[in-house]
Amino acid sequence: MINDKVLAIILGGGQGSRLHPLTEERSKPAVPIAGKYRLVDIPISNCINSNIKRMFVLTQFNSASLNRHIKDTYHFSFFSSAFVDVLAAEQTPENKGWFQGTADAVRQSMHHLLRHEFEYVLILSGDQLYQMDYDLMIKAHIKNKAKISIATIPVNAKDATSFGILKADDKNLVTSFVEKPDTSLLPEWNSDVSNEMKAQGRNYLASMGIYIFNKDLLIDLMSNPDTIDFGKEIIPQSIHEHKTLSYQYEGYWTDIGNIDSFFEANIGLTADIPEFDLYNKSKRIYTRARMLPTTKVSGTTLNKTVIAEGCIISAAKIEQSVIGIRSRIGDESTIINTYMMGSDYYQTLDDVNNSKINIIGIGARCFIKNAILDKNCCIGNDVRINGGNHLEDTETKTYAIKDGIVVIKKGAVIPNGFVL
Known part of the structure; x- marks a missing residue:
């Protein structure tokens, strides 16, 4: 050959x-x-x-x-x-x-x-x-x-x-x-x-x-x-x-x-018919085979959204977003035009119920738009991140802004009530 x-x-x-x-x-x-x-x-x-x-x-x-x-x-x-x-x-x-x-x-x-x-x-x-x-x-x-x-x-x-x-x-x-x-x-x-x-x-x-x-x-x-x-x-x-x-x-x-x-x-x-076709059997994209459970969605309105395996989602609405493996999104949160990379591991129930441990994922009542959330981010409750051209390019220890896109860094902890 x-x-x-x-x-x-x-x-x-x-x-x-x-x-x-x-x-x-x-x-x-x-x-x-x-x-x-x-x-x-x-x-x-x-x-x-x-x-x-x-x-x-x-x-x-x-x-x-x-x-x-x-x-x-x-x-x-x-x-x-x-x-x-x-x-x-x-x-x-x-x-x-x-x-x-x-x-x-x-x-x-x-x-x-x-x-x-x-x-x-x-x-x-x-x-x-x-x-x-x-x-x-x-x-x-x-x-x-x-x-x-x-x-x-x-x-x-x-x-x-x-x-x-x-x-x-x-x-x-x-x-x-x-x-x-x-x-x-x-x-x-x-x-x-x-x-x-x-x-x-x-x-x-x-x-x-x-x-x-x-x-x-x-x-x-x-x-x-x-x-x-x-x-x-x-x-x-x-x-x-x-x-x-x-x-x-x-x-x-x-x-x-x-x-x-x-x-x-x-x-x-x-998009309804994306230009990059992940569903073509003859052009399959290979990656690591993970033995993850199915994704669970509770009470969420989904529109033009791609969701990977192993997620636990209770958001109010997710629109035009990509949600990566093992993502967790809390009650009443809204995610728009966002790429959430997900998590490398699951936390135990004891960790999730421990108020002293930051929970990986997006908390309750958050609004996230025009953002990239890198792996293992901990977004607290009532966080508002509204990316767009009104924001100037900048970089801090936990996030960067480039061309109006807010990038939350890998493993960053965003406290309750944070507004951007």
């Missing part, structure tokens, strides 16, 4: 400062999404669904929870060659420092990769939300005898200035590339896209940060220590020297780069 010749590398990203404070205690790929998954589950699931079963996840910041999640989740047959391994930045005689960029991360990990037999390397990002059949991209790469393939997606003029934009000829071979072009340059970067994309004004081909490299070329490119990033250096320098294919993708794709995009991606799951 072709995909037996493929190794996948999932880049965990840097410090994740744009997703702070969600990355205060965890790496970007370990950030919980959709109430029960982690971001890293997306590229790993796409690989499994594409019959690619050998994966490395490269990370260097706060990798403990990511290690634990992968160890507890991805178990393959003893008789299979399949694996998902985490490679954290490590000092060796050749490399004394941290990963300096995406290409440097791969370069420093090459000695691990070369212990395996492969012909192609699939390089993926660990902070994107999409469902893609990599098998089709690999077949296109081989059919066109490309040395490099870049997954591209049509974007509009507004978004084009935030991405690497490329142009391709009538054979989908890349002819030119520019990183985050100025608006004044865009008329020169129109590409041939489908009629559906044209109708949406999506006339520019943006790099998705998904690449295929032939093994021999990757080894050669990695021999130059001065190139540290794929998007900024390797790709622009290679397109004129090596046959590079643009593989155009027109499905749902979003880059989880900051709090705003992360929030929108999660709340988007509450």
Whole structure:
């Protein structure tokens, strides 16, 4: 099989400062999404669904929870060659420092990769939300005898200035590339896209940060220590020297780069027909199998709400919100446009009845709107959090505000009667 010749590398990203404070205690790929998954589950699931079963996840910041999640989740047959391994930045005689960029991360990990037999390397990002059949991209790469393939997606003029934009000829071979072009340059970067994309004004081909490299070329490119990033250096320098294919993708794709995009991606799951389809059997998203009880809801009006397993809910109303695993919401509370990540564990009844112990979850008579509640938050009774553009960006010990979104930090205790 072709995909037996493929190794996948999932880049965990840097410090994740744009997703702070969600990355205060965890790496970007370990950030919980959709109430029960982690971001890293997306590229790993796409690989499994594409019959690619050998994966490395490269990370260097706060990798403990990511290690634990992968160890507890991805178990393959003893008789299979399949694996998902985490490679954290490590000092060796050749490399004394941290990963300096995406290409440097791969370069420093090459000695691990070369212990395996492969012909192609699939390089993926660990902070994107999409469902893609990599098998089709690999077949296109081989059919066109490309040395490099870049997954591209049509974007509009507004978004084009935030991405690497490329142009391709009538054979989908890349002819030119520019990183985050100025608006004044865009008329020169129109590409041939489908009629559906044209109708949406999506006339520019943006790099998705998904690449295929032939093994021999990757080894050669990695021999130059001065190139540290794929998007900024390797790709622009290679397109004129090596046959590079643009593989155009027109499905749902979003880059989880900051709090705003992360929030929108999660709340988007509450739509009647969400663009990211968690219910497609052939595009299943895998995660840790938890033996949790069913969710219990008492006297709550629910509208456009996604609720994970093991929750105990007595709220008055929950609207356009994602409620994560083991969440507890008290009587008469109202939750609107909020992502509640849930809890890592249940408290005992003795703890819940002990007035000296903070109860994990949302208390009674609370109003929460336009917020992200990280894991294990303790929100007291009569708390009012009303996020929106009227709030200025700020950060405290227990919460941060970014673009009007209130982020309650992991394990934070919000006292009774708190108002924001």
